[in-house]
């Protein structure tokens with residue numbers, strides 16, 4: 513599938529590296545080969561998956577001649593950080609609507625992504641309760657800005673609309689080409705799944721190019737049945753956007769929610785183990801909200817025999833590392849007893 517007919521800004525100039533992870537594969541028994549694709553190395557402040565989607569969405573922002581962007585996310589949103597980052601790059605103002613998905617979780621002085629919002633000069637932050645509607649809050653903010661004579665553009669949460677999803681169709685094409693260059697056949701891709709554009713884009717990309725790779729989404733914000741529907745709907749919408757008049761086949765959508773508990777952004781033991789194991793075997797940092805939970809899913813699937821012996825599994829590192837510093841207490845508390853910190 514040729515994606516050049518869609519406008520983009522060129523933020524993604526070259527494929528992100530794919531590497532074998534010998535230490536992690538060995539630590540997990542050595543029967544399955546684990547590879548990683550370093551989308552945490554994508555450009556934009558502190559990197560991550562939203563850059564691929566914003567590459568396309570920001571082209572539309574400029575085409576519509578907007579002078580500022582509005583987007584939304586959790587209080588430590590990587591998507592908000594990267595939207596702001598690319599807005600700075602384009603010389604546009606950026607306003608954020610932050611959802612308090614965990615009650616009282618907004619701390620105006622928090623480190624992690626929150627610090628980066630301020631460093632990069634966010635123009636406004638509006639905090640809303642987790643059960644309030646962020647599309648409505650963004651529209652209200654847009655109406656206010658229009659009354660002031662501005663031309664705002666609303667980017668949906670996670671930039672997960674069909675336009676943004678094209679960014680992960682391109683990632684699917686990169687993977688296929690990299691497998692060819694490495695002469696390595698990958699059977700499974702494991703990726704975190706939240707606003708769903710990443711998983712839906714990989715699925716759609718492999719589907720339209722008839723590439724037989726199973727994509728497993730590890731849910732970070734909702735149970736498997738709801739996430740499956742969300743991913744499938746976005747994949748279908750993306751097919752329609754491409755002019756392909758069919759629904760995305762539901763049997764291709766696999767969502768795994770074992771490490772979603774106790775809820776979005778809240779730590780669990782599997783995540784802590786995964787972040788630690790990755791740091792100690794490969795010295796690669798994962799984040800506690802997305803990639804750590806997805807790696808916990810990969811480890812669990814491996815241990816329960818989901819991947820046949822000799823399988824090659826590709827983990828997509830979607831970024832998010834700034835949040836590690838905000839949630840550091842999860843890693844100290846669970847490693848020591850008697851109130852003492854031990855490692």
Ligand SMILES: *Cc1c(COP(=O)(O)O)cnc(C)c1O
Pocket residue numbers: 560561562590591670672704705706707708709710711799802803830831832833
């Ligand atoms: C947003 C995000 C995801 C989830 O991607 P979606 O396309 O929203 O499903 C995964 N990892 C990180 C680090 C993210 O910021």
